Amino acid sequence: MGLANITAGPRNEAGIATAIGILGQRFAERLSTGEALRAQHAHTTTYIPAQWPDAVIFAETSDEVQLIVRTCAKHRVPVIPFGAGTSLEGHVNAPRGGICIDLTRMNRVIEVNQEDLDCTVEPGITREDLNIALRDTGLFFPIDPGANATIGGMASTRASGTNAVRYGTMKDNVLAVTAVTADGRHIRTAQRARKSSAGYDLTRLFVGAEGTLGVLTSVTLRLQGIPQAISGGVCPFPSVEAACQAVIMTIQMGIPVARIELLDALQMKACNAYSGLDYAEQPSLFVEFHGSDAGVAEQAESFGEIAAECGGGEFTWTVEPEKRSRLWKARHDAYWASLQLRPGARGLSTDVCVPISQLAACVVETQEDLAAHDLTAPIVGHAGDGNFHVLLLIDVESPAEIAAAEAFVARLNERALRFEGTCTGEHGIGQGKQAYLPAELGDSVEIMRQIKRALDPDEIMNPGKVFAL
Amino acid sequence: MGLANITAGPRNEAGIATAIGILGQRFAERLSTGEALRAQHAHTTTYIPAQWPDAVIFAETSDEVQLIVRTCAKHRVPVIPFGAGTSLEGHVNAPRGGICIDLTRMNRVIEVNQEDLDCTVEPGITREDLNIALRDTGLFFPIDPGANATIGGMASTRASGTNAVRYGTMKDNVLAVTAVTADGRHIRTAQRARKSSAGYDLTRLFVGAEGTLGVLTSVTLRLQGIPQAISGGVCPFPSVEAACQAVIMTIQMGIPVARIELLDALQMKACNAYSGLDYAEQPSLFVEFHGSDAGVAEQAESFGEIAAECGGGEFTWTVEPEKRSRLWKARHDAYWASLQLRPGARGLSTDVCVPISQLAACVVETQEDLAAHDLTAPIVGHAGDGNFHVLLLIDVESPAEIAAAEAFVARLNERALRFEGTCTGEHGIGQGKQAYLPAELGDSVEIMRQIKRALDPDEIMNPGKVFAL
Numbered sequence: 001m002g003l004a005n006i007t008a009g010p011r012n013e014a015g016i017a018t019a020i021g022i023l024g025q026r027f028a029e030r031l032s033t034g035e036a037l038r039a040q041h042a043h044t045t046t047y048i049p050a051q052w053p054d055a056v057i058f059a060e061t062s063d064e065v066q067l068i069v070r071t072c073a074k075h076r077v078p079v080i081p082f083g084a085g086t087s088l089e090g091h092v093n094a095p096r097g098g099i100c101i102d103l104t105r106m107n108r109v110i111e112v113n114q115e116d117l118d119c120t121v122e123p124g125i126t127r128e129d130l131n132i133a134l135r136d137t138g139l140f141f142p143i144d145p146g147a148n149a150t151i152g153g154m155a156s157t158r159a160s161g162t163n164a165v166r167y168g169t170m171k172d173n174v175l176a177v178t179a180v181t182a183d184g185r186h187i188r189t190a191q192r193a194r195k196s197s198a199g200y201d202l203t204r205l206f207v208g209a210e211g212t213l214g215v216l217t218s219v220t221l222r223l224q225g226i227p228q229a230i231s232g233g234v235c236p237f238p239s240v241e242a243a244c245q246a247v248i249m250t251i252q253m254g255i256p257v258a259r260i261e262l263l264d265a266l267q268m269k270a271c272n273a274y275s276g277l278d279y280a281e282q283p284s285l286f287v288e289f290h291g292s293d294a295g296v297a298e299q300a301e302s303f304g305e306i307a308a309e310c311g312g313g314e315f316t317w318t319v320e321p322e323k324r325s326r327l328w329k330a331r332h333d334a335y336w337a338s339l340q341l342r343p344g345a346r347g348l349s350t351d352v353c354v355p356i357s358q359l360a361a362c363v364v365e366t367q368e369d370l371a372a373h374d375l376t377a378p379i380v381g382h383a384g385d386g387n388f389h390v391l392l393l394i395d396v397e398s399p400a401e402i403a404a405a406e407a408f409v410a411r412l413n414e415r416a417l418r419f420e421g422t423c424t425g426e427h428g429i430g431q432g433k434q435a436y437l438p439a440e441l442g443d444s445v446e447i448m449r450q451i452k453r454a455l456d457p458d459e460i461m462n463p464g465k466v467f468a469l
Numbered sequence: 470m471g472l473a474n475i476t477a478g479p480r481n482e483a484g485i486a487t488a489i490g491i492l493g494q495r496f497a498e499r500l501s502t503g504e505a506l507r508a509q510h511a512h513t514t515t516y517i518p519a520q521w522p523d524a525v526i527f528a529e530t531s532d533e534v535q536l537i538v539r540t541c542a543k544h545r546v547p548v549i550p551f552g553a554g555t556s557l558e559g560h561v562n563a564p565r566g567g568i569c570i571d572l573t574r575m576n577r578v579i580e581v582n583q584e585d586l587d588c589t590v591e592p593g594i595t596r597e598d599l600n601i602a603l604r605d606t607g608l609f610f611p612i613d614p615g616a617n618a619t620i621g622g623m624a625s626t627r628a629s630g631t632n633a634v635r636y637g638t639m640k641d642n643v644l645a646v647t648a649v650t651a652d653g654r655h656i657r658t659a660q661r662a663r664k665s666s667a668g669y670d671l672t673r674l675f676v677g678a679e680g681t682l683g684v685l686t687s688v689t690l691r692l693q694g695i696p697q698a699i700s701g702g703v704c705p706f707p708s709v710e711a712a713c714q715a716v717i718m719t720i721q722m723g724i725p726v727a728r729i730e731l732l733d734a735l736q737m738k739a740c741n742a743y744s745g746l747d748y749a750e751q752p753s754l755f756v757e758f759h760g761s762d763a764g765v766a767e768q769a770e771s772f773g774e775i776a777a778e779c780g781g782g783e784f785t786w787t788v789e790p791e792k793r794s795r796l797w798k799a800r801h802d803a804y805w806a807s808l809q810l811r812p813g814a815r816g817l818s819t820d821v822c823v824p825i826s827q828l829a830a831c832v833v834e835t836q837e838d839l840a841a842h843d844l845t846a847p848i849v850g851h852a853g854d855g856n857f858h859v860l861l862l863i864d865v866e867s868p869a870e871i872a873a874a875e876a877f878v879a880r881l882n883e884r885a886l887r888f889e890g891t892c893t894g895e896h897g898i899g900q901g902k903q904a905y906l907p908a909e910l911g912d913s914v915e916i917m918r919q920i921k922r923a924l925d926p927d928e929i930m931n932p933g934k935v936f937a938l
Contacts, residue, residue, distance in 0.1 A: 006654070027565045034673055043824070046578075058561065089544060096712070112502055113824065114721075115717045115721070115824075115825065115826035116824040116825055116826045117720065117721065118824070138721075145471055157666055158664075158666040158670070159666075160664055165663060168641075169664050171664075171670060171673070172637075172641060180582065181916060185771060185912045185914045185915070185916070186912070187910075187911065187913045187916055188910065188911065188913060189913055190887055190891070190910070191890055191891045191909060191910075192824050192889040192890075193822040193823055193824055193855055193856075193885075193889065193890045193891045193894065194822070194824070194825070194855060194856050195627075195629055195633060195638050195640075195822055195852050195856065195891075195894050195895065196627075196891035196893065197626055197627040197628070197677055197820075197821060197891075197893045197894065197895050197896060197897040197898070198891050198892060198893050198898060198902070198906060198909055198910060199898055199910060199913070199914065199935055199936070200678055200682075200917045200920060200935070201627070201640060201673045201674060201676065201677050201679065202913055202916060202917065204640070204670045204673030204674070205669060205670060205673070207670065208668070208670050208845040209669055213669075223722055225722065225725070226723050227723060228723070248584045252583075252584070252586065252694055253608075253694065254693070254694040254696060254697075254760070258724070291723070292598070292767065292771075292817070294767060295764065295767070298761065298764070299762060302761075324703065333821060342578060351666075353662040353663070353664060353665060354662055354853060355584075355585040355587070355661050355663070356584065356585055356663070357582060357584035357585045357663055385662075385663050385664050385787075386662055386663060387664065388664075409757075416662075417660070420660055420661040420662065421660055421662045422659070422662045422663075422665035422666075422667050423667060424661045424665065424666045424667050425662065425666065425668050426664065427666060428665060428666040429666070429668055429731055433667070435666060437668055440667055441655045441656075441657065441658070441659070441660075441667060441668060442656065442657065443655070443669055444656045444658055444668070445656060445668065446654070447650060447656055447671060447924065448668050448669045448671065450923045450924055451669060451920055451923060451924070453923065454919045454920060454922065454923030455919055455920070457915065466668055466669075467668070
């Protein structure tokens, strides 16, 4: 698609060949230049064309990461960190070639501190594997972006997901990172204390930097106690506005909702068809509350009152795990259900986020836009954060459909800015959103560039992402 | 004191004279070179010697801030932002002279968005004035560092205080800032959406930068709904270890405690003497819970059970505001009570923060250190964060006492690092803590320097703070 910045090159052919030669001797069969592996490590989950690295190295230790970065730095060769490959904006493409560091073998839990509710992990562990490892501690890591992403990737894109409304995003849940920077240093950004005022907040600078300032080698995370009880439910509303009003009131009342997800009528229709359910095909809120037995019941009841006040239909909720899973099935299957609205089509996700007071207006205007342009695209939103995803169902073989989708995305992102929002709530900029960053942040982008140039003057760390230098 | 980096100069005399001449024409009586004002705007709240600016300008608009910075940049003159002057580590000193921008006239509330629970304010408003302005909205700004600091100053030092355990620190509660950078740009770091993955997190970079990367001209803050009910109480414990164990269990159980403050036995003794109270002179926890009527009662009861399990004495608590104020009086008066332990002495505050599992050991070892060196110093801690302040009561006219205090502070900060903590939980580095930053963060400090050099190559923004370039 034309809007993504996938400009290739310039390639440093001599440097790349030299670095591969040197690193090949060190890593032997853990360095591969085979086509299958290179293809697998280029970006494939979206419409953005793949751009292969020249080699993939499976790193197993921080020292190995440092060695790779130092070698690449010496020969001015791009370094692209790779986790689960679930990013959506071309983050792992290699527009100038270079070395992809596959971090999935660095997937150990280094330590868990139960009393402090924290842990330190290597970047290649997935969030699901982390939660399996934590199973016997009574603790869990709450951030859930949907995909089974790695912690390093989630940190690098400042990921969040359904329960950010309660537990925050990666920015709020990373206490410290270690990283290898472009000059080959191995730094630690913070101690393990829960707060600090010691100098610049490098932790937050690396969270969301999309690998452009260094390669993460460990991440120290805040954990949460597994709640004693969970209640969950679903409630239909006569309109998106009514549903959003219920969201606003819920948050204003200080009800500590753990998840509050908006599905529009088309998404509900898709879910009914896909899973054989009989939900009202109206905008609906899926909610979940975490707390004590008494607390989660009180919270669900308070939400029910708010929903009724906002014109909502019957609020069905439960504390029983199996029933709760059934009630939430539509939400969990939303993505796959959407694809069945148009079999054979590819789903292109958008990611705007606006202040919650603007959410209803922004969603409604977006639905009108979709209708006016005859686009099929259900909407799912992390309503408590004002973040919503329009899943455009398009035939990626059709240039006309791609152009129409592209034009829609441009209008959507401009609309989000008009509503004081952002073009990306949780997916990141990568290659796909670069066109929108200057409109959103103006001269701040130049400040970001100055930081990038200072820390990576030869632009070897994941080049071509976030912005063109 | 020797450990603070208060190295003066080099002064750019010609540039300073030129800038004052130019700005004097523009600001007339709002620029002052009078001794009284200059003295008042140098750091006076602690032992660190004052270093006066050459002039103080009372700015009233962002455009004026930009004009001042541009003029100073052109003539390479230091710019020192000034709010309430309550910082504790020499943040507003002018070791190379220059222009102090007094921001207290930029104290407007620019907008309040009740539905979004956010507001945007000018940097010179104090937190108390902000909460007065919010009175009729049902919302409040929770961060409470004790002093009535300005929002700009609190953002710049990454301040927190008693209820950070529930509401986070300034890093968690600033959504965006606008700032004038050293090159004279006026940037906005983020939109108003509650989360974003759009590029580097410049918001968090400016929060805690202590004015060394730019002058804040507005701050967009998250707000909280005023809780329906508050319960509060106090409980004595047989030992610091027992009290800390109760803190850990409270947090592990997921009880959303709003404040949980540790006062050691000496501090309780001081409070009894100062306020005519009869608390047990034992380590005690002061707790507060925010929520629904049922919620705060349930939380207080749960805490009571935990306290009993940990060997605590009677837990006295209430939901009645007046009784609650009485119960908390000792905590509120702690500082003044401490000073009365040694009339005429000056209180020097320390600020280490460690993982909460390490808090008891770190406090106990610190008490032993104080006893071994015959120092009088009560301890108050934000125990839920692992942050504690030792208030050294010393005769600042005695070089021997100053040297002893200095040696103690060095041991304390080294001890905090040994317990995986930080030399500053909430006060910042300023001039006073620079000696400890490299031991804490190693090569990360060099990354900070690279950022500083890139954004402020002539080192005009609050020079001599955080680190020497």
